[in-house]
Amino acid sequence: MSQHQMVGYMPGDTFIHRLSGTTKLLAMILISVACMTTYDTRFLLATSIFSLVLFKVSHIKWSDISFIVKFIAVFSILNILAVYLFSPEYGTVIYGSRHVLVEGVGRYSITQEQLFYEFNLILKYISSIPFVLLFLLTTNPSEFASSLNKIGVSYKISYSVALAIRYIPDIQVAYYDISASQQARGYEISKKASIGKRVKGAMQIVFPLILSSLERIEVISTAMELRRFGRDKKRTWYSEKKFTKNDFLVIAFAIVVTLLSFVLIYTNGSRFYNPFQ
Template sequence: MDERLFINLIPGNTFLDKLQGKTKVRIFLICIVALIATWDMRVILPFAVLSVVGLVSLKPNWKKMWGVFAFVIAMNLFNLFLLYIITPDYGLNVCGASTVLFKFTDFYVVTAETLWYFLVRFTKLMGSFIVSLTFIQCITPSEMAAGLNSIGVPYKICTIFSLAFRYIPDITKDFNNIKISMQARGMELDPKKTSLWERLKQNVIILVPLIITSFDRVGNIANAMDLRGYGKGKTRTYYSEHEETSNDKKMKYFYTFLLIVTIAVIVLRIVMPGEFEVWTPWI
């Protein structure tokens, strides 16, 4: 479980790490909105490539990363498989044609448009996954709060985000501690010795103390924050938000450009919606 939760508490030293929280949050939000807003491969592909470049530039620990990638790719492929089972000729709805490549039965046909749609969908979801991953890898919880605050989110909501992210590694730690102490009391969690149903029941047994200890801690954390004067002022400044560097200024032009592109894509989609959702090169 813990390999998959990479929350950084100390900023790293690559290009993206050294940017301001403000810049990171804005670039992330623009990329995510762009990836959500469109089904046009001409827009999705550049953003997906950009996110891959971002991830590579962070020099992440690839050994840790492969497991996550395998899981996400498998899940997305499984989703596509389900989609295919329900509507084999999905491409007809979204691309507006069906060029049959070959048939399993009369219902289960493979069309070029469906395959194209699946490719677009896969790129889109992988793109937004890699953007999220890059974002999590390069940001610390308080930089995230500072960034959200800079785009006008009330600072108490920002605190909710940063505190929640800060708390996730603690959940992992608590979960493992509870699991170990349950095992010490004789609970069998070895997958070879217990059935799946038994293990599910045991996980529920772990959850109850996890939830109770977490909420018992609310009072302590709140008192600590109150003692440090949290929530007294109308606004808040962030210690983690350093001054604008020259790279931040350069990135400002870059994300302004991305913002204009994204707005243009959304406006175009509303003003001149195409007859079909997905742009297909051969139609």
């Protein structure tokens, strides 16, 4: 599998890379909570632009994330369509008005309110998902584990989190290796095959992937047990990064952004910004 298709830690020397892993985790959680709780379009637009600017600052190339972004985009579009399919008038209920753009059959008309509501859903994805990707791509798993342990999290939990993050690229490698093996046996799951065959082929990959993952987990746990992992209450870390002034500034900024989202909810009288009033 080519390197650009993998999603994992990518070393760098940018402002974001130099931040502590704990700082990035706290900022990601706080801003994600802010984006998920509010439907204020102005706030979501601002955070969406900010998240895209951070990608530019981090010097992450499109080729490094194109696969995962396209994968997420497909499921996001399916979710947007499902929202309209099951609740085509939900926007009119939220905003208390109904401006029809296209008359449909039964309740399936296209209204400004529904489009505006689903536009906000799209902004939620754009504003929150990039922060998660930035965290995964710019955080060294070992350094992140040491940072968690430094703020009081058990080193066993910290190490487990680091292993989970480090394991993401390994899962991708295993997926593509199994996929190549399946295609060598005659299962066509490339873009040339129909959607039905590709779905069937993907399902045939999942089961071997689960088995190989369980086998690898057993090997790792046995190796850790043989090395007496967990015997002592404390441990030292090879990779450890101290908090700097930038870390405290980023955490403070994330807290301000979160508080701003709650202020907007109070100002608007609800989670929704209503331009139809």
